[in-house]
Amino acid sequence: MHRLSVLILGPNSFISTIDELKTYLKFNPSTDRSDFKHDLILYHEGALKDKKNNEFIMNSNSLKVCASNGKKIAENSDAFLELPCTLREINSVIESVAARKKFSINSSIKIKNYLLDKNERKLFKDDTYIILTEKEVQLLDLFLNKSKPISKDKILSSVWNYSSDADTHTVETHIYRLRKKINEKFSDDNFILNDKKGYSL
Numbered sequence: 674m675h676r677l678s679v680l681i682l683g684p685n686s687f688i689s690t691i692d693e694l695k696t697y698l699k700f701n702p703s704t705d706r707s708d709f710k711h712d713l714i715l716y717h718e719g720a721l722k723d724k725k726n727n728e729f730i731m732n733s734n735s736l737k738v739c740a741s742n743g744k745k746i747a748e749n750s751d752a753f754l755e756l757p758c759t760l761r762e763i764n765s766v767i768e769s770v771a772a773r774k775k776f777s778i779n780s781s782i783k784i785k786n787y788l789l790d791k792n793e794r795k796l797f798k799d800d801t802y803i804i805l806t807e808k809e810v811q812l813l814d815l816f817l818n819k820s821k822p823i824s825k826d827k828i829l830s831s832v833w834n835y836s837s838d839a840d841t842h843t844v845e846t847h848i849y850r851l852r853k854k855i856n857e858k859f860s861d862d863n864f865i866l867n868d869k870k871g872y873s874l
Contacts, residue, residue: 676701677771678710680735682726683717687740691715699764711735712771715754715763718743736770782817784874785864789813796855803858808832809851813874822871848872 677700681691691702703711706729714733718741720726730737731749739750740758752770754763780792788797794810795802805813811832815823823831825844833843848865855864866873 677712677767678703679767680704680706680711680714681716682706682714682720682730683740684719687717687719694760694763697760700767713738713767715740715767716750717741717756736774738766738770784813784817787859798859801858803854805851805854808847812847812851816865816872816874819873822866822868822873824871828872844872 679700679702681688681702681704688704691698695702700713702715713736714730715738716726716730718739720730736752737750738752738754740754740756742756751774752766754766780790782789782791784796786798789795789805789810790797791810791814794805794807796805796813812828815828815831828844848867852862852865856862864874
């Protein structure tokens with residue numbers, strides 16, 4: 674399992690405290706700003722008083738956790754760590770923020786000119802979307818994982834767990850409905866393609 678790399682920014686007292694806890698942390702703390710491989714930034718509110726640190730934090734696309742004595746979450750941070758805190762709280766906040774980000778990435782998938790949100794079961798194009806059924810999401814997931822056309826039998830066994838000799842029009846019906854939804858909302862009749870070998874995106 675990947676151990677998170679966390680960039681630590683703040684006053685020397687904050688940095689040295691984190692360094693002392695290093696053995697007990699569930700992530701790898703670092704103070705090297707030039708290392709662009711960090712997953713997250715944990716910064717003390719005091720870091721914002723330093724112009725270079727402030728600019729670095731504001732311009733970074735990394736996840737950010739602000740450690741502060743106050744209760745107000747910094748506008749540019751993803752989470753807040755109230756000081757003083759326990760070792761468990763530090764680990765918990767860092768893991769929680771990383772998990773939320775991972776969940777978000779895994780749930781949003783780019784398909785052609787669209788964005789599929791698997792959690793919300795919505796297919797977006799710009800500010801417009803359609804709501805999908807669970808089977809439609811599974812169908813799109815299956816198509817995304819295969820670079821070649823997928824046969825009706827393969828779709829039946831993968832999405833519906835039916836055997837290939839089952840006499841059913843389930844695949845055709847679902848694909849017809851999905852195509853219709855997409856065409857009516859987005860005027861796109863080439864979203865799902867099919868030929869002799871099967872269906873594809």
